[in-house]
Amino acid sequence: QDMVYYLRGSIKMENGDYDGAVKDLNEALSKSKNSIPMTIRVYETFADNGHEQEGQSYLSSAIENRLDAMTDYEKGVVYYYSKDYENARNFLELAKSGAKETGSDTLLMLGKTYEQLGDSNYAASLYEKYLAENDADPVIYNQLGLCKLNMEDNEGALQAFQTAMQIENNGMMQTLKMNEIIAYEHLHEYKKASVLMESYLKSYPDDETAQREYLFLKTR
Numbered sequence: 001q002d003m004v005y006y007l008r009g010s011i012k013m014e015n016g017d018y019d020g021a022v023k024d025l026n027e028a029l030s031k032s033k034n035s036i037p038m039t040i041r042v043y044e045t046f047a048d049n050g051h052e053q054e055g056q057s058y059l060s061s062a063i064e065n066r067l068d069a070m071t072d073y074e075k076g077v078v079y080y081y082s083k084d085y086e087n088a089r090n091f092l093e094l095a096k097s098g099a100k101e102t103g104s105d106t107l108l109m110l111g112k113t114y115e116q117l118g119d120s121n122y123a124a125s126l127y128e129k130y131l132a133e134n135d136a137d138p139v140i141y142n143q144l145g146l147c148k149l150n151m152e153d154n155e156g157a158l159q160a161f162q163t164a165m166q167i168e169n170n171g172m173m174q175t176l177k178m179n180e181i182i183a184y185e186h187l188h189e190y191k192k193a194s195v196l197m198e199s200y201l202k203s204y205p206d207d208e209t210a211q212r213e214y215l216f217l218k219t220r
Contacts, residue, residue, distance in 0.1 A: 002031035138170035
């Protein structure tokens with residue numbers, strides 16, 4: 001029942017019916033008995049639609065009222081989205097050391113937290129170690145690529161995105177193709193980027209940001 005309200009609220013939010021969305025999202029929370037996963041989902045719906053501050057009030061309320069009921073992982077995620085990266089790291093490290101094996105969710109959030117704390121090198125080493133020891137994970141490869149772009153290791157970034165693209169049914173091909181184009185731009189391979197962008201726009205013609213970027217690439 002809570003998911004029905006959540007999905008309806010998300011659609012309303014995307015379509016600009018803010019008040020209707022808030023009503024449904026609050027209903028979803030109450031039906032889920034204010035569960036932490038639902039709180040995080042509701043925050044993301046606000047944040048993804050330009051209302052991050054409003055979304056953060058749900059996180060503050062969770063920290064004030066329900067911290068004791070959360071797992072270390074949930075505490076870490078809530079603190080991460082609250083931009084309290086020190087607390088996020090501490091709880092995610094606890095979640096990592098407390099688990100028999102680290103799940104990709106914990107590792108991804110821990111890496112992103114280290115990136116926010118300015119330690120991209122360590123974050124990249126966490127992603128690489130995880131990928132060496134577990135099944136290929138497109139989300140982790142993508143994050144590794146973004147991390148490497150940030151470190152100006154553009155070759156490494158390109159390799160990470162392309163490796164992820166080779167994973168069957170990776171479920172995030174559009175994101176990976178766009179990130180591959182960005183990596184080629186960083187490498188100043190504008191011709192290659194332009195050719196890829198042309199093919200990208202054939203697959204995803206509704207991406208307005210990509211259309212603007214394509215015009216830019218054609219003038220390089």
